[in-house]
Amino acid sequence: MHEVFLQQAIDLAVNNAKTGAGGPYGAVITKDNCILAASSNQVTRANDPTAHAEIMAIRLACQKLSNFQLRRCILYSSCEPCPMCLGAIYWARLEKVYFACDRHDAAAANFDDSFIYNEIALPPSERHITMLQISLPDAMRPFTDWTKNSNKEPY
Numbered sequence: 001m002h003e004v005f006l007q008q009a010i011d012l013a014v015n016n017a018k019t020g021a022g023g024p025y026g027a028v029i030t031k032d033n034c035i036l037a038a039s040s041n042q043v044t045r046a047n048d049p050t051a052h053a054e055i056m057a058i059r060l061a062c063q064k065l066s067n068f069q070l071r072r073c074i075l076y077s078s079c080e081p082c083p084m085c086l087g088a089i090y091w092a093r094l095e096k097v098y099f100a101c102d103r104h105d106a107a108a109a110n111f112d113d114s115f116i117y118n119e120i121a122l123p124p125s126e127r128h129i130t131m132l133q134i135s136l137p138d139a140m141r142p143f144t145d146w147t148k149n150s151n152k153e154p155y
Helices: 002-019 053-065 083-092 103-108 114-121 141-148
Strands: 026-031 034-040 073-079 096-101
Touching (some): 053 083, 073 083
Antiparallel strands (some): 026 073
């Protein structure tokens, strides 16, 4: 069954690549062997750099389940998820990910995320995009208020 769902993700990616509607990526999310959501990359169509196939599928699946967590769900992606999508996968708490191509295959097609992987490992002050921490007296207030709030929904 995994091959069938992964092939559907690849088919979404192929269609997107042929039509020029977005990048050559597709993703499918299942639960109990039923498709919850499927999407292709929509970065250029939506003018949204976060509209990767995996992110779009996660958004759709969460809406369908009316939940911000996708426990017991599986993601099938036409390619190894990038660092942004990897973060979303962990936040969504997907159970498992199957992918077809890897990051090196993507890099060969000019979708190279290695610079992001390298940037993540650097201290913020050493990254190519300047990132500076400013200490303000109220900086910790959101966290202290969150900790004290008995009505919060932890995630």
